[in-house]
Amino acid sequence: MRKRGNNKIGWCHEARNPITGCLNNCSYCWVPGSKNRFIKEPDPQDLIAMHAYRRQIAVAMKPRFHPDRLEKMYKELKNTPPSRVFVGSTGDMFGPWIQPGAAVSPEHVKAVIETCWRLSQHRFLFLTKFPEELGKYAFPDNCWCGTSISGPGEIERVYQLLQNARYSRRFISLEPYLEKFDIHRQPLNLIIGQMPWLIIGGCSAVPEKDIPKFEPPETWIQPFTLAARKSRRFNLYIKSNAGFGDEYHHFPPELQVATE
Ligand code: SF4
Numbered sequence: 001m002r003k004r005g006n007n008k009i010g011w012c013h014e015a016r017n018p019i020t021g022c023l024n025n026c027s028y029c030w031v032p033g034s035k036n037r038f039i040k041e042p043d044p045q046d047l048i049a050m051h052a053y054r055r056q057i058a059v060a061m062k063p064r065f066h067p068d069r070l071e072k073m074y075k076e077l078k079n080t081p082p083s084r085v086f087v088g089s090t091g092d093m094f095g096p097w098i099q100p101g102a103a104v105s106p107e108h109v110k111a112v113i114e115t116c117w118r119l120s121q122h123r124f125l126f127l128t129k130f131p132e133e134l135g136k137y138a139f140p141d142n143c144w145c146g147t148s149i150s151g152p153g154e155i156e157r158v159y160q161l162l163q164n165a166r167y168s169r170r171f172i173s174l175e176p177y178l179e180k181f182d183i184h185r186q187p188l189n190l191i192i193g194q195m196p197w198l199i200i201g202g203c204s205a206v207p208e209k210d211i212p213k214f215e216p217p218e219t220w221i222q223p224f225t226l227a228a229r230k231s232r233r234f235n236l237y238i239k240s241n242a243g244f245g246d247e248y249h250h251f252p253p254e255l256q257v258a259t260e
Helices: 031-035 047-061 067-077 106-118 131-136 152-164 186-194 218-230
Strands: 014-016 084-087 123-128 143-149 170-174 197-200 235-238
Touching: 031 047, 067 106, 084 106, 106 143, 123 131, 131 143, 131 152, 143 152, 152 170, 152 186, 186 218, 197 218, 218 235
Parallel strands: 014 084, 084 123, 123 143, 143 170, 170 197, 197 235
Antiparallel strands: none
């Protein structure tokens, strides 16, 4: 396998961020801390420190389009061997705040997708918590769209993804996996039957927010490993932060690149 770039994500060779920021404010989000390692959530009783902290987070997570990064992405990738490239690892490129005239507009998102289309030897992967927005865009064949969920309580996103991304170009990221899928319940079968690819991950510690590391119990993961062994259509990638070992690092055939 071609050597991966310097990223902890594992399932991609590299990540690019021509659009950054997100207003979704998930409690477990690691993005603000990654940019501002000095930011530590203060004592909530300290109102002045809390105010300053919130301002720093807001600045770090403000949605932005970076044309220079998009140009760099094109220049650097146009003559490189095929790779899996995660686009938008430090934000959400499809949030409802992306509107005409806003700091990040649908035109910016379209410019990113068009650049991916021009880099046809690569596979580009997008992840969003707003899959209902994906239908606004036309994605070329080398683009994959996924949604992130943390358990069955967020299954509505899976339904939205089914409506807005075709079977052979969609996936789910169950990370952080925080709420157990019941083997006898419909949502689990929906994922196994309707998704060619599932990523499972734990929750990395976010020291700035005093969020501890969490690895989902093996029994939560086993229904998915069982399904992956039984079905050729269902492929599973379990990240190292799930504490399950390296056995399941599988990709659908269309996501494998020529150098692997
Ligand atoms: S959607 Fe993603 S980038 Fe946005 S706050 Fe949640 S974890 Fe962070």
